[in-house]
Amino acid sequence: MACPATFWRDVLNSRFSPVNDQPARRIPFLAYTIAFIVSLVPVGDSIFAQSETLEDCVERLARKAVALPHERRMSLVWTNHAALSEQRAENLRAVFAARLEGAQVRLVQGEAAPALLVSIEQTPSQIVFTATVPAEGGTNVAIEEAARPLVARDARPSNVLRLEKELRWQQEAKILSAVLPAMSAGDETTMIVLVEDALVIYSEEQGAWNLRTTKPLPPGTSQRQRSARGQLLIADETVSQVGILLPGRRCETNWTDDSPVVCSVTTAEMHPARLLAASACGTHAWWLRSDGADWTSEDRLTLRNSVAPSDSPPAAELNVPGPVFSISAGPDGGSATAVVRNVVTGNYEVYRVALSCAN
Amino acid sequence: MELRASSITLNPRRWKPGSQEFATNERLAELIFDRLVALDDYGRFQPQLATEWSRDSSAKRWQFTLRQGVKFSDGTLLAPGDVVAALQPLLATGVQISATPNGVTIQSPNPASDLLELLASGSHFIYRSDEQGNLLGTGPFVLENSTSNSASPRAEKSAADGAAPQAQHLRFRFNELCWSGQPYVDAVDVTLGVPPLRALLDVQLGKADLAELSEDTARRAQQSNVKLWTSLPLTLYAVKFPAPPKSANDRKLREALSLSLDRNALARVLLQKQAEAASSFLPQWLSGYAFLFDMESNLERAKELRASLTASSPGAAQPLHLILDGNNDLSKLIAERVVVNARAAGLTLQIVLRTAAHASSDGTFAKPESEAQLVSWRYTSLSPREALDGFALSSRWEIPPGGVPADADARYAWEKHMMEGKNLLPLVGVPDFAALSSRVRNWSPSAWGDWHLADVWLDQGDSGTILREAGAKTPPGTKP
Numbered sequence: 001m002a003c004p005a006t007f008w009r010d011v012l013n014s015r016f017s018p019v020n021d022q023p024a025r026r027i028p029f030l031a032y033t034i035a036f037i038v039s040l041v042p043v044g045d046s047i048f049a050q051s052e053t054l055e056d057c058v059e060r061l062a063r064k065a066v067a068l069p070h071e072r073r074m075s076l077v078w079t080n081h082a083a084l085s086e087q088r089a090e091n092l093r094a095v096f097a098a099r100l101e102g103a104q105v106r107l108v109q110g111e112a113a114p115a116l117l118v119s120i121e122q123t124p125s126q127i128v129f130t131a132t133v134p135a136e137g138g139t140n141v142a143i144e145e146a147a148r149p150l151v152a153r154d155a156r157p158s159n160v161l162r163l164e165k166e167l168r169w170q171q172e173a174k175i176l177s178a179v180l181p182a183m184s185a186g187d188e189t190t191m192i193v194l195v196e197d198a199l200v201i202y203s204e205e206q207g208a209w210n211l212r213t214t215k216p217l218p219p220g221t222s223q224r225q226r227s228a229r230g231q232l233l234i235a236d237e238t239v240s241q242v243g244i245l246l247p248g249r250r251c252e253t254n255w256t257d258d259s260p261v262v263c264s265v266t267t268a269e270m271h272p273a274r275l276l277a278a279s280a281c282g283t284h285a286w287w288l289r290s291d292g293a294d295w296t297s298e299d300r301l302t303l304r305n306s307v308a309p310s311d312s313p314p315a316a317e318l319n320v321p322g323p324v325f326s327i328s329a330g331p332d333g334g335s336a337t338a339v340v341r342n343v344v345t346g347n348y349e350v351y352r353v354a355l356s357c358a359n
Numbered sequence: 360m361e362l363r364a365s366s367i368t369l370n371p372r373r374w375k376p377g378s379q380e381f382a383t384n385e386r387l388a389e390l391i392f393d394r395l396v397a398l399d400d401y402g403r404f405q406p407q408l409a410t411e412w413s414r415d416s417s418a419k420r421w422q423f424t425l426r427q428g429v430k431f432s433d434g435t436l437l438a439p440g441d442v443v444a445a446l447q448p449l450l451a452t453g454v455q456i457s458a459t460p461n462g463v464t465i466q467s468p469n470p471a472s473d474l475l476e477l478l479a480s481g482s483h484f485i486y487r488s489d490e491q492g493n494l495l496g497t498g499p500f501v502l503e504n505s506t507s508n509s510a511s512p513r514a515e516k517s518a519a520d521g522a523a524p525q526a527q528h529l530r531f532r533f534n535e536l537c538w539s540g541q542p543y544v545d546a547v548d549v550t551l552g553v554p555p556l557r558a559l560l561d562v563q564l565g566k567a568d569l570a571e572l573s574e575d576t577a578r579r580a581q582q583s584n585v586k587l588w589t590s591l592p593l594t595l596y597a598v599k600f601p602a603p604p605k606s607a608n609d610r611k612l613r614e615a616l617s618l619s620l621d622r623n624a625l626a627r628v629l630l631q632k633q634a635e636a637a638s639s640f641l642p643q644w645l646s647g648y649a650f651l652f653d654m655e656s657n658l659e660r661a662k663e664l665r666a667s668l669t670a671s672s673p674g675a676a677q678p679l680h681l682i683l684d685g686n687n688d689l690s691k692l693i694a695e696r697v698v699v700n701a702r703a704a705g706l707t708l709q710i711v712l713r714t715a716a717h718a719s720s721d722g723t724f725a726k727p728e729s730e731a732q733l734v735s736w737r738y739t740s741l742s743p744r745e746a747l748d749g750f751a752l753s754s755r756w757e758i759p760p761g762g763v764p765a766d767a768d769a770r771y772a773w774e775k776h777m778m779e780g781k782n783l784l785p786l787v788g789v790p791d792f793a794a795l796s797s798r799v800r801n802w803s804p805s806a807w808g809d810w811h812l813a814d815v816w817l818d819q820g821d822s823g824t825i826l827r828e829a830g831a832k833t834p835p836g837t838k839p
Contacts, residue, residue: 064768121647124741124807125402125476128647128767143648143767148402247543247800248819267797267818 054084057129057146058092062099064142065116065131073106074116074133082122084151085313089120127151152313161286162356163303163318165338169193169202169209169350175339176230177326178350181239181255191350192242192255194230199244201255215253215261217244231270232328245270286315286355288336290324298343299324301353318353327353360812361561361570362386365552367529369494369502371482372448376749377736379594382791385482385739386810390531390547391432392484392496393539395423395442396475398741400805404475408437408485408497409462418472424462429538432501433489439463441487449482451748451762469761473742480741480807499542499813500531527551543801543816559585559794568796568817569810574633574689577792586795591644591806592635592788595736596693598681599754600782608672612679612706613781615664616731618657619704620697626787629696633792637785639778640736640750644806646743648771652778661704678709682732693786694733741807744770754782 076097080089096118097107107116117132127150131142168180169191177194189204190212198216202209233243244251250266253259291300291314298321302314322343330336335354342349364383368374371388374381395409404412409423429437439458446463447456453468465474477483486494495501506528529549533541553561558570562585572580572587580587604610622636638654639646665675673679681697683690691710698708708731740746747770748763750756756777764770777783791808798818804810 119650121643121650122402123645123647123743124805125398125404126647130648130651132651139651141648141651141768141771143771145647145767152401247816265819 052146052150054088054092054127054146054150055095057127057144057150058095059099061118061129061131061142061144062096062103064144065118065133066100066103066105068131068133068140068142069135070105070116070133071114072104073108073113074100075109075113076100076107077115077117079117079119082120082127082151084120084127088151088313092120093118122148124148161303161316163288163301163316164354164356165301165318165320165351166354167349168337168352170342170345170347172347175325175348175350177232177328178337178339179232179234179242179328180330180335180337180350180352181234181242190255192232193350194232194244199242199253199255199261213258215255217246217251217261218263220249220263229270229326231326234329288327288353288355290320290327290338291317298322299340301327301338303355316355320351321349330354360547361550361553361558361567363553363555363558363571363573365527367551371445371484371486374482376481376739377753379735379737381482381739382593382737382808386808387529387531387549388484388496389498389809390500390812391494391498391502391534392486393498394480394483394485395478398476398479398805404479408442412475414474418470418474419467421465421467421471421474422459422462423465426538427461429497430536431487431495431497432534432536433495434536435487435495437485437497442485444487445485446478446483470765473744473765476742477740477745481739481745497534497536497538499534499537499539500547501534503530503532503546505529539813542813544812547812562794562796565796568799569812569815570794572792572794574630574789574792576794577633578631580792580794584797586797586799586802588791588793588795588802588804589633590791590804590808592637592642592790593738593808594789594791595637595640595642595738596690596786596789597637597640597734597736598697598784598786599732599734601730601732603780603782608669610781611664611668612672613784615661615668615704616679616701616706616708617781617784618655618661618664619700619706620784620786621656621700622654622786623656625693625696629692630787630789634787634789637788639785640774640783641743641747642738642788645738645741645746646767646771646774648767651771652775658704661706665705675707678707680711680730681708682711682713682730684713684732684734687735689789690733690735697733697786738807747774751777756782 076093078089078093078096080086084092100107100116114134117130119130119132121128121130125148126145127148129144129146133140133142169178173195175193175195179192181190181192191202191204191209193200193202198214200214201212203212204210229247231245233245234241240254240256242253242255244253244261244263245266245268246263248265248267249263250268251261251263253261287304289302289304291302298319301318301320301324303316304314320338320340322341325339325341325348327339328337330352334356335352338351338353340349340351341347362383364380367380367384367387369384369388369391371384371392374384393407395407396404396412397407399405406426408426408429410426411424412421414421423442425437425439425442431437431441439460439462442463443456443458446465450456450465451467454471455466457464457466465471467474471477484496486496489495527550529551530546531549532546533544535541550567553570555571555573555576556579558567559572559576559580561567562570562580563583577587577589598616600613604613622638626632626634626636635642636654637649638652639649641649643649668675670676679701681694683694694710698710701708736750738746740749742765744763744765748758751758751763759773764773778785793810795802800816800818801814803814
């Protein structure tokens with residue numbers, strides 16, 4: 001059976017493998033409280049390391065450059081080959097230039113002066129700043145390195161864009177994916193939940209979700225509990241149709257009636273990233289993705305400009321209480337539905353995540 | 360999965376730094392072992408067997424907290440002592456690792472600011488030996504069996520304990536005890552010793568899902584519908600001299616040879632843009648400062664230097680031998696281009712296979728002054744210092760007290776000094792290549808060569824073989 005040609009612009013999946021399905025570790029609140037208190041106590045170098053910024057690094061580079069034999073008048077050539085935004089690179093350039101001018105080095109433009117070349121490069125773990133000053137028979141070089149995550153740490157999330165979350169559902173049984181479709185704008189009174197062997201549809205009445213129907217997945221689509229994965233997609237054209245991506249299969253059903261779930265073999269992939277867009281937030285589309293660090297720890301949803309480099313700093317971020325298992329697009333392109341496994345309770349939670357603009 | 364290497368050893372202590380075999384061994388060891396930490400694509404260190412770490416302000420003392428409840432594939436719990444036993448032999452002289460109640464402490468006599476890079480790469484896996492000498496890990500797979508042409512009953516054991524020279528087929532099945540959950544595929548079947556062209560055909564015919572390619576077969580793959588993966592330039596090809604120049608004449612010869620080399624043409628024309636010209640030992644992607652090294656090609660200056668060589672100098676009256684190890688097609692190709700470049704400057708080079716060089720008529724070895732060697736070096740560490748250290752050790756370079764500096768300024772200065780000695784003339788950096796079948800999903804390798812096979816799953820559209828699901832009868836991710 002053919003599926004709709006287009007589904008809602010997808011959001012993205014967690015970087016966590018849904019296969020990594022282990023019983024949630026139930027850690028007592030007391031332990032968390034103690035851990036939190038302990039984490040506030042300055043411990044050796046961890047605090048020291050966190051105070052480091054790229055600006056600190058550039059200041060050190062400038063001090064080194066000043067210490068090299070140099071002319072009093074130089075032209076500064078600033079090159080950025082790393083995953084730093086041009087704005088950020090320009091800010092660092094200003095820091096560098098200010099430090100040099102404070103050391104009585106006059107930076108000139110458009111005049112014949114020896115070139116002070118500064119290059120920002122990137123390795124798997126470091127941002128590498130090099131400053132090269134002409135010297136007799138060659139060049140003198142100063143190098144500074146900074147950990148790459150400082151790029152994100154120093155970047156200020158946008159004040160304009162904001163991600164907000166709202167808990168809509170939770171249960172102990174594993175949820176593979178969920179969507180909150182709407183028949184009309186702003187009307188999210190239905191929730192479709194994909195579990196390992198069925199599609200479960202709820203309706204909201206007086207603030208409570210009531211089970212409307214359960215549609216079993218057809219034979220041949222069952223998955224092993226630990227490796228089960230799937231993703232729900234709502235068609236752009238036909239909101240009443242819901243698509244289900246399972247490993248190697250694509251299924252479809254009309255969630256408003258009693259029609260069965262019908263599946264066919266497919267090569268379609270569950271995409272690792274999807275787009276959000278909100279008209280109030282300009283014409284940009286945004287990638288929403290999880291930023292999981294550890295499978296047993298809290299996670300973070302990040303929003304990045306779709307045309308920016310993949311490792312550019314996020315425009316907005318949102319903490320969630322556990323690893324993100326799936327994200328599905330919402331009905332208006334400006335929201336999404338995220339399935340999170342709460343690391344404290346072990347429950348699977350469904351959040352509505354909205355993109356808002358505070359202009 | 361089909362690999363070029365004809366043998367493997369999974370014991371990290373036996374891996375030879377810089378060798379292609381190291382990379383193959385590491386790739387397979389990642390299936391069954393874990394490290395303390397991992398580096399993600401965004402430059403962030405992620406917890407693996409260690410969940411927390413901290414260091415003192417001098418970066419000499421590091422403390423790691425181990426993940427609780429992690430089990431080896433035989434069900435025994437991971438203990439700090441296991442980490443100590445696995446890592447101590449792999450750490451540099453003077454670096455001490457000791458167990459603490461919930462983790463380990465690493466104490467270095469020198470600042471070890473690159474310790475996380477070190478532990479996230481190379482041979483720094485955590486494993487232990489069982490009573491039979493088999494190596495056990497905590498990773499997503501376990502070595503189920505290995506078979507060889509000779510069907511040796513010892514093959515399975517020897518593969519597990521690190522020596523599987525005869526094994527040609529290896530089967531890794533999922534580790535149900537893995538702390539990070541089960542991988543998508545039930546098993547990975549590995550065939551060793553598959554020539555790249557055959558491997559490419561096997562992918563095209565659906566007989567394999569993942570295959571290691573060479574640069575020439577990668578070009579073929581690009582022209583077909585096969586998905587091709589290319590890494591960063593992970594293997595350096597270079598001309599290496601056995602010792603520092605002993606005379607001004609010797610130095611002139613090396614300078615002339617260096618200036619005669621057209622590295623850009625080598626990378627762009629000969630290797631059809633599938634390689635990068637190299638001017639230093641550490642590549643740009645690893646050091647961030649390789650662009651500072653001079654890559655001058657100056658044929659006129661090379662000719663001048665050639666003209667000033669004494670008549671009896673190697674490269675002038677008698678050829679300079681360019682020794683090749685083994686029967687590597689790419690090495691031959693590069694060596695031939697080096698000979699052509701040198702000839703343009705009036706230098707005479709003669710390619711000699713290693714075995715032939717040792718079988719000279721008088722039974723003696725050629726004089727070192729008349730020898731250079733075309734070498735390849737596979738980068739396997741994310742620590743520039745360790746990469747440089749490994750090469751310097753193998754090349755018998757004079758290493759400063761305290762080892763190669765970790766500090767970037769000092770490391771650059773030292774590498775520059777060594778490169779100016781003209782013991783090593785870097786040529787090109789060549790990436791790894793792999794072909795993937797159309798049903799491989801979630802392929803998300805690191806640019807520096809980790810394949811992350813535990814994250815890969817296979818489309819079930821048709822029955823398949825390599826990255827063969829453990830039994831084609833029970834496709835991965837479905838109930839039997």
